[in-house]
Amino acid sequence: MNGETSALRLRGLTKRFDRLAVDALDLTVHSGEFYALVGPNGAGKTTTLRMVAGLLKPDAGAVEIFGIDALKDPVAAKQMMAWVSDEPMIYDKLTPLEYLEFVAGLWGIAPKTAQATAHVLLVSLGLEPHMNERCEGFSKGMRQKVALAGALVHDPRLIIVDEPLTGLDALSARHVKGLLGERVRAGCTVIMTTHILEVAERMADRIGVIAAGRLVAEGTLDELRRQNGHADTSLEELFIALVDAKAAA
Amino acid sequence: MSSAVTLTWFARHELRLAWREWLAMMTGGRRRRTRAAIIGLIVFAAVMHLPAWAVVGRFARLQAPLDKPSLIVLSATIFLAWALMLSQAIESVTRVFYARADLDLIMSSPVTLPNVFSIRIVSIAISVTGMALLLSTPFVDVLAFKGGARWFAAFGVVAAIGLSAAAFAIAITIILFRLIGPARTRLIAQILAAVIGAGFVIALQIAAILSYGTLSRFAVLTSDAAAGIAPGANSLVWWPAHAVLGDGEALMLLLASSLVLLGLIMAAFSPRFADTAVTAAAHAASSRQAKGARNFRGGSRQAALRHKEFRLLRRDPWLMSQTLMQLLYLVPPAIFLWRSFSDSSTAVVLITPVIVMAAGQLAGGLAWLTISGEDAADLVATAPLSPLRVIRAKIEVVLIAITAVFAPLVAVLAIVAPLQAAITAAGILLGAVSSTAIQLWFRVQAKRSAFRRRQTSSRLATFAEAFSSIGWAATAALALAVPEAAIVSGATTCAIVAATWKLSPKRD
Secondary structure (H helix, E strand, O other): OOOOOEEEEEEEEEEEOOOEEEEEEEEEEEOOOEEEEEOOOOOOHHHHHHHHOOOOOOOEEEEEEOOEEOOOOHHHHHHOEEEEOOOOOOOOOOOHHHHHHHHHHHOOOOHHHHHHHHHHHHHHOOOHHHOOEOHHHOOHHHHHHHHHHHHHOOOOOEEEEEOOOOOOOHHHHHHHHHHHHHHHHOOOEEEEEOOOHHHHHHHOOEEEEEEOOEEEEEEOHHHHHHHHOOOOOOHHHHHHHHHHHHHHO | OOHHHHHHHHHHHHHHHHHHHHHHHHHOOOHHHHHHHHHHHHHHHHHHHHHHHHHHHHHOOOOOOOOHHHHHHHHHHHHHHHHHHHHHHHHHHHHHHHOOOOHHHHHHOOOOHHHHHHHHHHHHHHHHHHHHHHHHHHHHHHHHHHHOHHHHHHHHHHHHHHHHHHHHHHHHHHHHHHHHHHHHHHHHHHHHHHHHHHHHHHHHHHHHHHHHOOOOOHHHHOOHHHHHHOOOOOOHHHHHHHHHOOOHHHHHHHHHHHHHHHHHHHHHHHHHHHHHHHHHHHHHHOOOEOOOOOOOOOOOHHHHHHHHHHHHHHOOHHHHHHHHHHHHHHHHHHHHHHHHOOOOOHHHHHHHHHHHHHHHHHHHHHHHHHHHOOOOHHHHHOOOOOHHHHHHHHHHHHHHHHHHHHHHHHHHHHHHOHHHHHHHHHHHHHHHHHHHHHHHHOOOOOOHHHHHHHHHHOHHHHHHHHHHHHHHHHHHHHHHHOHHHHHHHHHHHHHHHHHHHHHOOOOO
């Protein structure tokens, strides 16, 4: 943890579709922290993050981003964050460079600054040889990297990534993990959902386990072990024990 | 499985796919609507007998031998039907190459590819012919009811021209592949598919304007000049016309030649179908190189959105073909306008509704692409600008594009007839704003690639957009001819747009 203010504060966040997807969730992520949100399928991870990103309206509760009420002033909140979906949404008929130009324009970044950042990002993600090719022929991994570059080009203080490693090859996954790690070291906050528990175990400062729309455990890996009386166990075993316990309850 | 069994099985599979694609087109992909779609289709077919009665009823007593002008008109009508089928067949063939997800599976399976692709060619021919038979049924029914059973021979002619259109479409597409490569073939084939049918009618109109100063295409077909250059009564050119009139021998010859043509095309092109499919797939996997690096643009957030929209519109092949078709429809009125410089013809009034109608339709397509066809909806929704500003930027794109297309025409019109130009401009604005508003009220998040099927997401929006375009076109025409009637027509169109708004889905 690098700071004391909270990057994200959720209070009583609730969302119901056919069933209760997020159940009065309270969650705090500190500034400069790498926070991993893990949970079984349908636990409410993506729904929670979509509400934070302003893509879904909560039925109840509050969302605060760096002290700004994101429900009252969504534009100010969005200025500070970036959202990367598990299904990369980019434009087939634009090149990565054109895409980054568009994203920078949307966030109101000065063209010169944006262009320099875009170039650095494309190089670090291994996309430089393809930066003037239209995205229509790109693989899922390349598209994911373009989307990630788009999220980073406006230098957000909070990055929310939903399953960023899905469909990536080992080298691309390494690029992405490296880039996210660098951002955290530079003071940025990252909130990531993942099914790959090893990644959460290795990269996250704190891990939140969510099941049936509620946070069932939270802390560093050691704290989680202590809380649950499973010394020397892996996150995977802890995760299964926690989720089973929630299901039994 | 033996080879014959495999082929039968594959034929069934292809027909099932064709049926489901058609059903999805009719129902917007919602299975619960299947029954409603079938009932709707039956009602539509029944209702279509009324316009069919009005259009072809008076020709039911036609008997062979026909005079030259009648033969020319009948043959031109059959040729127009053939051109429309050809356009649909080209579209089907392109879809098989570029959009079907099963090519990898088929080509990696242990089947004889030329045989399998022959089945695919036959399937395209059957689906094109089936659709044409369906659409021609009301017309043939009316002719048979009023003129006797001999008119049922027209079904045979429809089948024959359907088969030959499919054969030509396959040959054209594969030859284009060889000549200009997969990337350009996709664009050119889409444009060809869009303009072939309309092109024939428009060419006749242009000829009529240049020769006789009228918009009626029949002026050319029934002219002495056309009769003078037409071949003799026994020429092969008249076979389709003779066959339609019930000449059994001509019908058999027509069907046989179409089947032989399709067979020849299958024999010649089936082995190349696989290569072509591989090339198309390879093209999809590779990327087009854009121009080299250049500096990022500055400007507001809305400017960034507008710039992105214009860039995507310029690169959209479907939109290009649609726009080209709309512009093609504007060619006859433009030539008519040019001709009217030299005389004081009042017929120039006719071009106003054509322009207004085209503007409404084009605005509808553009509005769908910019508002609903947002491929990165999450990105735009998480950007720091209010939804209102996003929508405003997108609407600006539609209106700027419409202005760019229609302003030159209105400017030229203003020199000939200033009042008419003002009314046309108002009609364009009202038509474009109404179509854009309808697309806005019925917006659904979709991929831009779904543009071709945009009408399936809301039939109500599709009909409302068409009626509002027709309404504003009629209002503009009436404003020039009978201003009092224009008030009624304008009020009715406003009521249509208002009712559409009332019926649109509620939003927060």
